[in-house]
Amino acid sequence: MIKKLIIIGIMAGVVLIFFDLFNAFTGNEVLSKTADYYARNGAKEVGASNLVTSIVVTYRGFDTLGEVTILFLTAAIISFVLKIREEDIIPNRQVRITSEILDSAAQVIVPVIFMVGIYIFVNGHLTPGGGFPGGAVIASGVLLMIMANPKFGISHTVISWVESISGVAFVILGVLGILFAGGFLDNRVLGLGDFGKLFSAGIIPIIYSFIGLKVGAELSNILGTISHAQNEKN
Amino acid sequence: MEYIAISTGFALMLLGLWGILSQKNLIKIVLGFTIFDTGINIVMVSIGYVRGKAAPILDVINPSEAVNEIVDPIPQALVLTAIVIGLGVSALMLVYVLKLHREKNSLDINSFKDLKW
Amino acid sequence: MFVVIAIIIGVASLIGGYIAIHHEDLSVAIIASGLVSLFASILFLLLAAPDVAMTEAAIGSGLTTLIFFYVLNKIRQRND
Known part of the structure; x- marks a missing residue:
């Protein structure tokens, strides 16, 4: 009973806090000052059609670096916590046989899913999408592979190489910005090119491709670890 | 539009918080966290919405007029x-749930009383 | 028109959230929470945020749901 009362008290407190926020919300008619700056100068300074991309990769690129680091840390902690000793692995675990449809469809669809993921992050500066959705799409392709063949193990060598090479390349490209342009993660290392073409916006497509590969590798690693944990005795 | 979205977001947040506080099952608590997360994301996006404007992608919109269009x-x-x-x-969180379940063989949060005195 | 769609989707996602928290069967609850993410991604699209909608559809309703199911499967396997 007291527990219920405490819960209701906490909920009331939260409602009180957020009611102010909700009450003060009137909807916007014009952009805020920061967004106004980005809208006026984003196309000129960065050269990417997609303003969200230019904020994620260039204006707030440092945040993205931290974000990718957090994702790497969660993947590492999950691998650490779910580590299975050799003697705990069930030698020949009986898995339910996957249906013929899933099995055959996976072989056809998985390369297409990978291609769509790569398309999404290569074109991140022109169309909606970018490294994070692209990486998630690639991880869904890996998930389909695991589901079609439950014994399929993800090669940790490949994952760790892809992951570390893209991470290091991201930082090196950022440092190149200090050397050849205005600052860390400045994209004007290469020319801005024609607005709206694939090879434009400086190094944004390259950085976003590395982010996509890194996110895809990390999410696949999480999925692979959790699905491998099914093989553990108890 | 933005009022509907922000109300939905706040309602989902409260629903998620209610789930976190009132449920006993560990997986239900994690589900509460994901719903809370979704709610916060909806609130944040709807705060940035400007009435009747388009997405911030300048392929059709002329960059010089972007200020009034996005x-x-x-x-x-x-x-x-x-x-x-x-x-x-x-x-x-789910991996920790897996570990906790292995310790006590139960998903009920009331069976984890090791730190209680 | 969009307002009507937004109201329907908002109500549907609240119902989904209620089911996710209060249904006794964990499988149903997990599916319902995936449904909430899917409705949220449509709401993001209506709020002119296509990038966020793509990410939410791929991650929120795809990968998160499957991770929940893997964990649930492991726990059921132990209880048998």
Whole structure:
């Protein structure tokens, strides 16, 4: 009973806090000052059609670096916590046989899913999408592979190489910005090119491709670890 | 539109918080966290919405007139990364649930009383 | 028109959230929470945020749901 009362008290407190926020919300008619700056100068300074991309990769690129680091840390902690000793692995675990449809469809669809993921992050500066959705799409392709063949193990060598090479390349490209342009993660290392073409916006497509590969590798690693944990005795 | 979205977001947040506080099952608590997460993301995106404007992608819109044509891109950029982090956090919580279940062989939160005195 | 769609989707996602928290069967609850993410991604699209909608559809309703199911499967396997 007291527990219920405490819960209701906490909920009331939260409602009180957020009611102010909700009450003060009137909807916007014009952009805020920061967004106004980005809208006026984003196309000129960065050269990417997609303003969200230019904020994620260039204006707030440092945040993205931290974000990718957090994702790497969660993947590492999950691998650490779910580590299975050799003697705990069930030698020949009986898995339910996957249906013929899933099995055959996976072989056809998985390369297409990978291609769509790569398309999404290569074109991140022109169309909606970018490294994070692209990486998630690639991880869904890996998930389909695991589901079609439950014994399929993800090669940790490949994952760790892809992951570390893209991470290091991201930082090196950022440092190149200090050397050849205005600052860390400045994209004007290469020319801005024609607005709206694939090879434009400086190094944004390259950085976003590395982010996509890194996110895809990390999410696949999480999925692979959790699905491998099914093989553990108890 | 933005009022409907922001109300939905706040309602989902409260629903998630209610789930976190009132449920006994550990997996239900993690589900509460993911719903809370979704609610916060909806609230943030709807704060950046500008009435009747288009997405911040300048392929059809002329860049010189972008100021009057697009919605606020900053909350979208923040939410984009927040969703990916959300997946990492919920996966981490689920892995801890797996470990806790192995210790006590139960998913009920009331069976974890080792720190209680 | 969009307002009507937004109201329907908002109500549907609240119902989904209620089911996710209060349904006794964990499988149903997990599916319902995936449904909430899917409705949220449509709401993001209506709020002119296509990038966020893509990410939410791929991650929120795809990968998160499957991770929940993997964990649930492991726990059921132990209880048998």
